Amino acid sequence: MPLEITPLNAPLGARVRGTRLKGDINPNHFQIIQQALLDHHLLLFPDQDITEAEQVGFSGLFGKLEIHPSKEHRSSVQQEIYRVSNVNEDGQIFSVDSYKAKYLTGTRIWHTDSSFRAIPSLGSLLRAAEVPPEGGETYFCNLHTAYEALPRHLKALVDTHCAVHSYDYIQTLVFGEKAHSFEQHEDLVQEHPMTRSHPVTGRTALYVSPHTISEIVGLSAEESRPILEEIYEFATQNRFVYEHRWTQNDVIMWDNRCTMHSVGSYDSARYRRVMLRATVSGDSPVHR
Numbered sequence: 698m699p700l701e702i703t704p705l706n707a708p709l710g711a712r713v714r715g716t717r718l719k720g721d722i723n724p725n726h727f728q729i730i731q732q733a734l735l736d737h738h739l740l741l742f743p744d745q746d747i748t749e750a751e752q753v754g755f756s757g758l759f760g761k762l763e764i765h766p767s768k769e770h771r772s773s774v775q776q777e778i779y780r781v782s783n784v785n786e787d788g789q790i791f792s793v794d795s796y797k798a799k800y801l802t803g804t805r806i807w808h809t810d811s812s813f814r815a816i817p818s819l820g821s822l823l824r825a826a827e828v829p830p831e832g833g834e835t836y837f838c839n840l841h842t843a844y845e846a847l848p849r850h851l852k853a854l855v856d857t858h859c860a861v862h863s864y865d866y867i868q869t870l871v872f873g874e875k876a877h878s879f880e881q882h883e884d885l886v887q888e889h890p891m892t893r894s895h896p897v898t899g900r901t902a903l904y905v906s907p908h909t910i911s912e913i914v915g916l917s918a919e920e921s922r923p924i925l926e927e928i929y930e931f932a933t934q935n936r937f938v939y940e941h942r943w944t945q946n947d948v949i950m951w952d953n954r955c956t957m958h959s960v961g962s963y964d965s966a967r968y969r970r971v972m973l974r975a976t977v978s979g980d981s982p983v984h985r
């Protein structure tokens with residue numbers, strides 16, 4: 698079956714049909730998929746009724762896979778799978794007041810995955826195992842085109858500054874305070890440039906992640922806040938964003954080096970949403 702790649706009518710993304718995602722995928726297909734990811738930054742693979750092992754096998758072709766810092770959200774089947782889900786593995790919906798349910802509300806804030814690491818993620822592969830009948834869309838933003846369109850004063854700032862990315866900042870936003878008592882993890886705080894050159898294409902992208910950036914290096918948190926808000930508001934305009942309404946067995950792979958994403962709300966007390974993510978480690982962000 699020939700591989701079919703169709704650009705989405707959107708600021709980023711293409712649909713890919715004609716292959717099953719697994720570790721021993723046809724090498725020609727894999728090469729075409731790698732190039733398509735560079736060209737489109739997001740790939741949608743519909744009808745992927747694959748196992749967690751196949752998802753991990755395919756994802757691992759792109760590089761080393763991360764293990765998510767939250768032990769509570771790791772799959773017991775494959776530790777490389779992070780369960781972005783309001784349903785326990787025994788099939789029960791969590792209480793909306795539970796730590797696990799509240800933690801997931803952090804996904805509603807725009808972010809690029811793993812920016813709190815020294816080596817953030819190259820890309821993530823998310824499979825929709827169960828989807829709610831309404832809500833729970835994912836929004837993806839093209840940080841190349843957002844960077845290229847930035848007003849001059851913001852471009853001058855992001856070209857010359859780093860930002861502090863902190864895993865605890867997510868928890869501060871979600872819980873209102875640090876939530877160390879819930880889990881133990883290594884210290885995940887990093888400074889990264891606010892723009893980065895794509896390590897393969899060389900194209901510049903804005904590199905910001907609203908749910909992890911606590912401040913701009915050299916400015917106080919208070920001084921940073923209005924500047925960051927202006928950048929986020931600019932970058933997440935509809936003209937840079939693709940909204941994906943999930944169908945069961947959709948897999949989306951996105952390039953974390955030039956996109957960010959956020960999840961729309963849904964009735965998590967009533968509807969089940971089970972999304973399984975594999976996360977590929979990447980490179981240290983550099984702006985050349």
Ligand SMILES: [Fe+2]
Binds near residue numbers: 804808809810958
């Ligand atoms: Fe994410």
